[in-house]
Structure formats: structure tokens, C-alpha cells
Amino acid sequence: MDKLNNVLIVGLGLIGGSLAKCIRQEFPDIRLTGISHRAETVATALEEQIIDEAGGDFASAAARADVIILSTPVSVTLTYISELADCRLKKDVIVTDVGSTKTAIMNAAEILREKDITFIGGHPMAGSHKSGIMAADVDLFENAYYLLTPVSDAQQPACRLLQHLLRGTRSKFLTVTAQAHDQMTGMLSHLPHIIASALVNQSDDFITRFPLARRLAAGGFRDITRIASSDPTMWTDILMSNRKPLLAHLSDWQQRMTHIHAWLEQGDREAIFDFFSAAKETRDGLPVHKEGAIPAFHDLYVNVPDYPGSIAEVTGILAVENISLINLKILETREDIFGILQLTFKNKKDVERAKQAIDSQSSFTSFEK
Structure with a gap:
């Protein structure tokens, strides 16, 4: 790791803080610089020895970095990418992100590639019900998929170097296109969050008419809608940055619900049975106890x-x-x-x-x- 002496992490929340801990544990000699919009977060990261120094001015910190990790919401990452285009960076610097959607970020990063700055999209598919620097966990990414979106084979050496830097995460690295990433996460993560939240909102109206339902919801209903407790600011950002795939997935979902509505109206027992049977067969064939698009509970x-x-x-x-x-x-x-x-x-x-x-x-x- 002689080429990587200074790593800048922008955003010291759950993901950024956990990545810092993983790098620190695996490569204690690498100097970790951190930036956060909250001064108290940086102070905590310094006190807990998660980072070595506060970045202060973004442009100055970026100029010293060998690797820059943008661990911020997608909309904020887009702003930082634009700012990096005007920064004086090291010739071999590697820039990456941790955003939950990739197409918008990779499109924005074209401005960096035009200046021969290496940008490799990234998405560690792990999370927690907790947030903030104090929730940072060196084991957060263990056995989780970490998706990378290089734009060409020419970026493979930089991709391998980035994986080496992040080997302390103990993640399973996979390479995909940005478009494939957004389609898959849209189907397997973003759409389920929408459906879970819609169910909870519908049940809230229902509970006002049947108060006893609140107690009954404490069992299975609470379990299947658990992901609706996710941060609304983050999920608004995710949906807005992945609109095209989600619109297609939602149209498909609405069509399927229309079919079920029709089967119920018609009393089509066979169609309803086939619906549940197909779902059971598919569900039973899914991998057990693996980390996927939605972090396992x-x-x-x-x-x-x-x-x-x-x-x-x-x-x-x-x-x-x-x-x-x-x-x-x-x-x-x-x-x-x-x-x-x-x-x-x-x-x-x-x-x-x-x-x-x-x-x-x-x-x-x-x-x-």
C-alpha cells in the first residue's frame, strides 16, 4: 500500500465511519482524514481515533489525498463531484462513492474522467437501524456484497487497488454496470421499501377505525414492514435518483395488483393458488442467511x-x-x-x-x- 498514504473520507456517518474503522484496522499506517458538515461529528471521530485529522477545507484535503471516498447522500455526492472537477488533485488519485444508486453518479463523474481523474462507483450493501459516527462498526460489511461500477477494463488496476484498500471490510466485491446496479437494487431494495411504507401508511388509517389492530400489528405485520423504519430523508434521496427504474417496477407492481384484484372479484381460486404457489417456490429457492440488497435482520x-x-x-x-x-x-x-x-x-x-x-x-x- 505504498502508493496510498492518505485517504480522505467525506461524510462520517454509519458508512463512512465504518469504512474508516476497517481501513484503520487493516492499514494502521495510512493517514485518515475526515470531513463532515457537523463539527461535533468530526470531533467525535478524532476523539474515538476513527480518523487522524479533520479535513477542514475540502479542496485542500482533496489535494493531499491518494483516495477520496464520498460517503454522503447521492444528491450531496453529485455536488462534491462537481467541486472535485475544479480541484488540483494528485495524478493517480482514486475517487469513489458509497451511493445507493449509481447511474446519476456515474453520469456526473464523466466530468472527472474527462480530466483523467479515476472515478469508480461503489455501493457497500450493508446498513443498520442505527446511524451516525457512534454507530460505526468494523464488522458492518462482513460478508455483505460491495458493488463496484468501473466504466472500462482500463480501470481494473485502480479497481483492484481500491478493493485491497477496503479488504478490511471483509466484503464480497462484485463488478456491475451502473444501469444493472440500479435495476437490481430498484427491484430488490427500493421497491420493497416503497411497498412496506405504503402498507404502514394504509394500516395507520385502518387503525383509527379498529384500534385493536395496533396490538395485532406487533407480530408478523411489524416484521414484514420493518424496513419502513428507514431514514425518510435518505429514502427520498434514493427514489429521486433512481426514478426511471422505479417507475417501471411500480408499473409492473400495479399491473400485478390489478390481476389479483380481478381474481378476487371473479372468485378465481385457481389463479390465486397459482399466485401463492409460484411465490412460495421462488421464495424457498432464495439463498439462506446471505447479505443481499436489503441487509438481513x-x-x-x-x-x-x-x-x-x-x-x-x-x-x-x-x-x-x-x-x-x-x-x-x-x-x-x-x-x-x-x-x-x-x-x-x-x-x-x-x-x-x-x-x-x-x-x-x-x-x-x-x-x-
């Missing part, structure tokens, strides 16, 4: 009796085993004396360790969905 459910200290007993077992929780919920969907404790972990490995510890060290039973 690593949950363990524990049946606990309703007596003082039962939850503390479970969390105490996890503490002794040094297993970190990222979230805990009590599901109030049972009418008997047992409740269900939903425990959320960072990864599948922690789920398996927690299940083994709880099942072997307590009278409680645990299960995965």
Missing part, C-alpha cells in the same frame, strides 16, 4: 415467563458470553403467561452463539424465524 426470539428479573437473566447470559445486543423488544402478542423477547444482533454468528448460550444456561427456549 439477525434476530433471536426467546420465550420468557412474566416474573421479575427474567429479562435481566437473559441479558446477563449474553453479557457473560460477551455477546453484544444492538436492539431488544418485548412482543406483546401472547395471551398466556409467557412473553416473547426479540433480540437483535450484528450478525448471524452472534445469533448462533446467543441461542446456544440461552438454551444451555437457562430454562427459556429460543427460536429463529
Whole structure:
């Protein structure tokens, strides 16, 4: 890594902070410079030794960098790309981003390529329900797909160098075109977020007429609409930058809903059965416990009796085993004396360790969905 002495990370949120931690762990001699629109975020990153120095002026920090990682929302990244075109950069600098959509970014980056500045689009497909620099996690990207969008084979050496710099993420790097990326993420990530949010909004109107439905929604409905809790600012930005693929996906979805509506009106039992049968066959054939377009949820459910200290007993077992929780919920969907404790972990490995510890060290039973 002799060629890479200084890495500039613009945006020190969950993704930017986690990338900094991964680079720091793998290459402690590389100097990490950070920029954020919030001074307190930079101060925290310095205090936690996530970065070595604050970037201050963007143009000056960019001029010193061997690699520039734009870890900002797509709309902000577009602005930074425009500014980079007017900066005096190192001849061999590599510029990349982490945006959830790629076509708009790659089109904007043409202005850099015209100046012989290497730009390689990137998208680490990982996330968390938490955000901000304090949520930064060196294990965030482990086994997740990290998609890269070079524009030509001539960029392969720079692409390999970038992968080497980011090897501490322990991601699975794949190369795709920007157009293919946006079509796939539009179908497998963006459309599901729209549908989940629409279901939640529809249920909100429904609950005003049937208040008991709020309690019933705490079970499966809450699980299947979980992604609707995502940051609305981020998702507005994503939809606006991926409009063309999403309009096509939404048209297809509306047509399919029209078919189901017609089958119900006609009482077409065979068509409805075929609809569910085809979905089951496809769903059962999907990879199990793999990180995909939507980050997997690593949950363990524990049946606990309703007596003082039962939850503390479970969390105490996890503490002794040094297993970190990222979230805990009590599901109030049972009418008997047992409740269900939903425990959320960072990864599948922690789920398996927690299940083994709880099942072997307590009278409680645990299960995965």
C-alpha cells in the first residue's frame, strides 16, 4: 500500500465511519482524514481515533489525498463531484462513492474522467437501524456484497487497488454496470421499501377505525414492514435518483395488483393458488442467511415467563458470553403467561452463539424465524 498514504473520507456517518474503522484496522499506517458538515461529528471521530485529522477545507484535503471516498447522500455526492472537477488533485488519485444508486453518479463523474481523474462507483450493501459516527462498526460489511461500477477494463488496476484498500471490510466485491446496479437494487431494495411504507401508511388509517389492530400489528405485520423504519430523508434521496427504474417496477407492481384484484372479484381460486404457489417456490429457492440488497435482520426470539428479573437473566447470559445486543423488544402478542423477547444482533454468528448460550444456561427456549 505504498502508493496510498492518505485517504480522505467525506461524510462520517454509519458508512463512512465504518469504512474508516476497517481501513484503520487493516492499514494502521495510512493517514485518515475526515470531513463532515457537523463539527461535533468530526470531533467525535478524532476523539474515538476513527480518523487522524479533520479535513477542514475540502479542496485542500482533496489535494493531499491518494483516495477520496464520498460517503454522503447521492444528491450531496453529485455536488462534491462537481467541486472535485475544479480541484488540483494528485495524478493517480482514486475517487469513489458509497451511493445507493449509481447511474446519476456515474453520469456526473464523466466530468472527472474527462480530466483523467479515476472515478469508480461503489455501493457497500450493508446498513443498520442505527446511524451516525457512534454507530460505526468494523464488522458492518462482513460478508455483505460491495458493488463496484468501473466504466472500462482500463480501470481494473485502480479497481483492484481500491478493493485491497477496503479488504478490511471483509466484503464480497462484485463488478456491475451502473444501469444493472440500479435495476437490481430498484427491484430488490427500493421497491420493497416503497411497498412496506405504503402498507404502514394504509394500516395507520385502518387503525383509527379498529384500534385493536395496533396490538395485532406487533407480530408478523411489524416484521414484514420493518424496513419502513428507514431514514425518510435518505429514502427520498434514493427514489429521486433512481426514478426511471422505479417507475417501471411500480408499473409492473400495479399491473400485478390489478390481476389479483380481478381474481378476487371473479372468485378465481385457481389463479390465486397459482399466485401463492409460484411465490412460495421462488421464495424457498432464495439463498439462506446471505447479505443481499436489503441487509438481513439477525434476530433471536426467546420465550420468557412474566416474573421479575427474567429479562435481566437473559441479558446477563449474553453479557457473560460477551455477546453484544444492538436492539431488544418485548412482543406483546401472547395471551398466556409467557412473553416473547426479540433480540437483535450484528450478525448471524452472534445469533448462533446467543441461542446456544440461552438454551444451555437457562430454562427459556429460543427460536429463529
